[in-house]
Amino acid sequence: MGVSFSFRFIIDRHFFNDCMFNNPKSFYELMHISNSSGDFRREHNLMSEKIRKDIIAKNPTLGEEYIKSALNKVNEPADIEDISDEVTRNILYAIYYTRANPKKVTPMCILTSDNKKSDYLNNAHLKGVKNVEVKSGDEALKLLEEYRKLAFRG
Numbered sequence: 001m002g003v004s005f006s007f008r009f010i011i012d013r014h015f016f017n018d019c020m021f022n023n024p025k026s027f028y029e030l031m032h033i034s035n036s037s038g039d040f041r042r043e044h045n046l047m048s049e050k051i052r053k054d055i056i057a058k059n060p061t062l063g064e065e066y067i068k069s070a071l072n073k074v075n076e077p078a079d080i081e082d083i084s085d086e087v088t089r090n091i092l093y094a095i096y097y098t099r100a101n102p103k104k105v106t107p108m109c110i111l112t113s114d115n116k117k118s119d120y121l122n123n124a125h126l127k128g129v130k131n132v133e134v135k136s137g138d139e140a141l142k143l144l145e146e147y148r149k150l151a152f153r154g
Helices: 014-022 026-034 049-058 062-071 085-099 116-120 137-153
Strands: 009-012 045-047 110-111 134-138
Touching: 009 026, 009 085, 014 026, 014 049, 014 110, 014 116, 014 137, 026 062, 045 049, 049 062, 062 085, 085 110, 085 116, 085 134, 085 137, 110 116, 110 137, 116 134, 134 137
Parallel strands: 009 045, 009 110, 110 134
Antiparallel strands: none
8 A cells, every 4th residue: 555655755866965974873864764655665765877877876775676676867858858957947846846746745855965955946947836845964864864764654
C-alpha cells in the first residue's frame, strides 16, 4: 500500500555533496522513502538527470545503482532540463511536479545545502509559489529521518 508523505523531493547536487556524500544513512533513508511511497514508489526523490549523471560519473566508488536507488531521475518536461542554472531548473521542476497530477496538488520540497538555500529562497521563480518549500542541511536530514520512521510504521 505505501505511505502518503507530505512532500515529494527535488534534490540538488549541493545536498548530495554537503549532506549525503559522507552520510550513508541518508542514502538508506532516501531508498526506503522511495520504496515506501504510496503515491510515487521509486519516483519520490527526484533529481535532474543532468546532475544525476554528473554525480554518478564523479563518484564511481559509490556505484551507479546505489546512487540511482536513492535519487530518481525526473522524466519531464524536457525543456526544463535544458535550463543551465541548476537553482532555476530545480524550482521549475518543483513547480511542475506540484501540478503534474491534475486530480491532486503534490507539495514539493527542494533539498539543498545550507550555503545554497538562500539562492533558492531569493530566486524570482519561487516568489509567491505555494506548495514548494526549501529545506537544507540538518533540517533536511531530520526530515528524511522522520519520513523513514513513517515508512517503517506505514
